[in-house]
Amino acid sequence: MKLLKLVPDNTNIHFLRWQWPFFISNILAMIAAVVLLFTHGLNLGVDFVGGQMIRATFVENSAAPVAELRDKVGSLGYGEPIIQQFGKPNEVSIRMKLPEGSEQHAELADAMANKITSTLKQAYPGVRIDGVDSVSGKVSGELFKTGMLALVLAMVGISIYIWARFEWQFGVGALFALVQDLLLTIGMFSLTQMEFDLNIVAALLTLLGYSLNDKIVVYDRIREDMRKYRQMDMRVLLNLSVNETLARTIVTSLSMLITLVALLLLGPDVIFGFTAAITFGIFVGTYSSIYMAAPILIWLKVNPKSFVPTESEMDRQERLARERG
């Protein structure tokens, strides 16, 4: 049986020829993400800003009457709702600020939820209430803090390990590449205004894990090649390493994409945003290994002499084979 080979043998694509244009567009993309974050902000869910979220499905309709809903809920006297479709067009989330004084009197929040759900049920007999979340401002603040703390600590911890296992330049390179991944993904959320909640933090962590995996594979090959070809120019060497790992990169990314696309198309709607974030992350994560994590090594002046010359595994095998005759 002939096996599937997506990447031909001995590729020699000159990836680093475009390192500057790519680097500049990286920086521009990151700046754009930050600008977006400041101008458009994130569509933060109740997990992070507090408030109430009611999820409803209009079972009998093909699409939810969003504008009508906005009027109906808005006229209840609890302020303007944020109404958003997610997953299928007949599924909506209705977000409200918690009523004044509900920090002290939880029954006020209940009253609001009851009022809204009963209004919905009356106006639309085919509506199904899928869930009600009420998060007080106190809890949402803490959730945000611990979520971010976990993210930042994970990144710092990872970078320190890479520094210890490789060289400090590799640690810095990985950290920068991870920051880029995160910024671009968060920028994507700002651009599309998809809801950003605690589950998305878990998605970001997944993306970091995957991206990191990719960086380590590339770095491992760079380290190996640096020990093997001690006179080679760094640019040529990096290019060689990226090419050598290209088949693996393509196959692994495709494998991930296959499962993720299945989840995206067939999976439950509640995890749509979450799967979308990871899918997007596969692309930026793979990209940043080649155009951020690798070239940074040149700018930080890593060279083959950074590594203790050791007999490579292949050389040793060859020598042993020779000795055995």
Next chain:
Amino acid sequence: MLDFPPWKRAWLWFVTLAFAVASLPSLVSVAGGPWPSFLPKPEVHLGLDLAGGSHILLEADAGQVAKQRLESMEESVRGALRNAQPRVRIGDFSSSGGRLSFMVEDAGQVDAAREAILPLTSGAGLSVQRDWKIEVVDGQRFILTPSQSGIDQAVSGAMESVTEVVRKRIDALGTREPTIIRQGATRIVVQVPGLQDPKQLKDLLGKTAKLEFKLVDTTALPSDIAQGIAPPGSEIVPYAEAAPGQPALIAVKRLGGIKGDNLTNAQQGFSQQSNQPVVNITFNQQGGAKFAKLTTENVNRPFAIILDGKVLSAPNINEPILGGSAQISGSFSVESATQLAIALKSGALPVDLKVIEERTVGPDLGADSITKGAIAMLVGSVALMTFIMLSYGRFGAYACAALFLNILMIIGVMGIAGTTLTLPGIAGFVLTIGAAVDANVLINERIREERKRGRRVVQAVELGYKEASRAIFDANITNAIAAVLMFLFGSGPVRGFAVVLMIGIVTSVFTAVTLTRMWVAGWLRKARPSDLNL
């Protein structure tokens, strides 16, 4: 590297199958099938976001504990000084600013006062540290300041009984499999799978159910009461529901009442006179005796029945009540009377609880999510495995078998550990599977590479595993570091992700590297191929 003696093979298979078999109860349960009751049932629980149900986060008011402690200390100090021989007279008692302060009238009694108070200030248990610091300023003024450790201990103790009371109340509602966990110093998480309308539960948990009987201060002027001015030794309490034309406030004596926490029973019933719903309570012996004493000494005076700081009713004591049982009337419905009965029977909450987070997921959504999630996972896995087998042939088949066992093992370990699978947990799953596939891709690509360089089959396989292992090892260690940090510092969902990731890292390396190597080695030994179709 490729040497697998029989004992090692047996051991690897044993570990694999033991954990893989442990996944069966969870899988059977998701598929809706029965599981024989005589077998152990290590099952992965589905989080509320997947299975539907209610999640309620309650917070206790820690400041209240400190305040109550101050109040009971005041009573103890007064009692101790009153009962001291000779009696120590004091004045100018104040409990503002979180500490107690009072004057000893006779400067000569300062030492005697200190002597009398000292036993009250020692900490619980064998601790040497005192819970209260005693200072004497200006010769005659005592200041008692509570220590932080004493307050913390009191809060912790209060939370323990809060948890107990919450558990009793939820059990009384008859909900199935509630999870009640303390979180942090002052919080409790209550999760009830399948519960759709948590209103009843919240009402019940929000009820402190502190019942008090206090004498009405009949000397207070109605005009003063209306302005909220109480005579010395009394306090103003609002009615829970003021009848039209009646005052909304009432003055009651602060001390000398009794508390309704010595109950053996509480039941909803109907009043014989008005046929309105009431709550019948039965005191235990101690409470009954106190109640009898109070009612005997105050015949023909009114007393107020106070629940959670609000007066339910203020009936006249027509005759001494000696039987140890009483009836609480108020404007109850059958439902609210039943609820109060449950609350009273389970005991009062030592502090107020507030709902600060609440999440409800509908059952349809939950069931929908599980079915769709399962289908998507199945389709995704089949497509992935097809792709891997097309790419790597026999080696791909080994990788797929390893992946399949890996999934079973993760479910098995999660079941044994009794962890809960949530949405973020599925993210951890996805990452784990990605890393496991990547490990095999790395190995197989490396073997390909070594073959291209002209190495012999066995050597290429050996080198492929060896060289790829380094990157696999580094990648998994970094993910493990991240997972541990997330588990330590993250909250709910982040932790759910981290747990699955930690389990997955171990099983992935085991299946994707060790198991496939064993299979490849076995095949190489048997078939002795001269070339690899890779």
